[in-house]
Amino acid sequence: MEKIFFELFIFIIGASIGSFLNVLIDRLPKEENINGRSHCDYCGKKLNWYDMFPVFSYFILKGRSRCCNKKLSWQYPLIEFITGVIFVVVIKDSPYVESLTRTVLMLSILSCFIVIFVSDLKYHLISDYILLALFIFSILLKFVTPLSGIHALTIDILSGLIVALPIWLIYFVSKERAMGLGDVYLAAIMGFLLGWQAGFLALYIAFVTGAIFGLIIIIFKKKKLKSKIAFGPFLVIGTVVMLFWGEKIMEIIKRVYGF
Ligand SMILES: [Zn+2]
16 A cells, blocks of 8 residues: 555656656757746746646646646646656666666656657757756766766767667768758767667667557558658657667677677
8 A cells, every 4th residue: 555655656656747848848849938937828827736736737727727728738747647657667666766766867857858858759859958957967877877977988989979870871961851960969879878779778668669659640641752751759769768768779680690
């Protein structure tokens, strides 16, 4: 019973952070002030604290604002809910529980990925601020990892450059049409965070999921081949898969190819 209360508590903390991530998702690409969502998006009226309670408020208000009865985006409760679930899962059963600092850094990194995923999907833009935050959290994570040191850090930086190279090439050759500079930076952080082997696997996963998604979009929505699909979300998918299941995937590959 105690455990359920603890998990509910963690969920509420995660969902509250998710509420802040929603603010970052919509305001960073527009370079707006990020001082919380304490005012109504439509009429600017100050919101009551009980109307800002993550996930639950949306359902109590039946998806409409109390002040002016405008429809609220389902992005708010969805992101809050997903962030809450991620917090519970990471804290419950991951190797990161061993150290509180590691857990907090891991959750910060995942929070950055949520912002990048949604804002790139929605606005085709990855804010430099969120990339910088992600990079800083990644460096800090390296410092609390037992294997860290100048030598290890050099390899991590080289890994970042190597993994970013193919994305940079696509960016360069397509003259920014297929990939943006944000994708290049994101790929560099992926390589830095995961190492070059897992980094390349993450790129591979990104290309495969991106291609599958692209085909589905073309078949069902009859979108033209030319229409743009953001690549950032797929880079995020690849990285998160490798962060959580990387060791298992690498083990399988090593067994298959007999390294
Ligand atoms: Zn309003």
